[in-house]
Amino acid sequence: MTRLACNDVAHTEPFALRLRFEDQTAQPDLETMMNTLNKLAAFAALSSVVLMSGASAQEAVEGSGLEALISGKRVYLSTPYGGEFPLIYNADGTVTGDGTELGLARFFAPRETGKWWVEGANLCQQFPTWYRGEVSCFTIEKTGDTTITWVRDDGQSGSARIEG
Known part of the structure; x- marks a missing residue:
């Protein structure tokens, strides 16, 4: 058989x-x-x-939970080239991004400070010149104790780790 x-x-x-x-x-x-x-x-x-x-291990974060997750922390965005892009979300509502170590000075101002806030289920931010000064908002899902995934309002997405 x-x-x-x-x-x-x-x-x-x-x-x-x-x-x-x-x-x-x-x-x-x-x-x-x-x-x-x-x-x-x-x-x-x-x-x-x-x-x-x-x-189900991914947990959407919004409102005060989102603020607590981000405020006073460094968020390191994973880049397609293997590096990380740090964003520092200060408790006073300012956010500083610094791509100096990634060699981004050739393309745009490598370091800039803008503002951030939580709007319902979204983390929003605005920089003076980055993204032409336009507001960008993100939904955030917690994937671990110190890891998240994000989706920007234009459909771009990625992952990051949180420190601090």
Whole structure:
């Protein structure tokens, strides 16, 4: 009897499965195929539970909780090039960004101080020249004790760590 086997693919491909016939010349019988499909369905159900529980680990932060999370802290934005861009959110409502260490002086003023505030579920900020002086607002989700993800009102998103 031909058996259809289900094997894990290398660890570089999480949640991927490879099906193979142990006897390449014969076709699997219906019972074997149904057993394999049931195993795959159970795996898919378990995977969705694991993924959903991981998603619930993210916690949206807003209002006074957002202010407490950010005020008086340094937020280090992850950059696509592997560095971090620090923003210092002072309790007096000022925010200072400093990209000097990232070599950003070639592109714009590497250090600038603006203002920040919380508006409902959004963290908003405005700098004198950065972003043409326009207000930018972000939704924040806490992903760990000192880590967050953010989505700016224009759809840009990223991650950061908080210190202080």
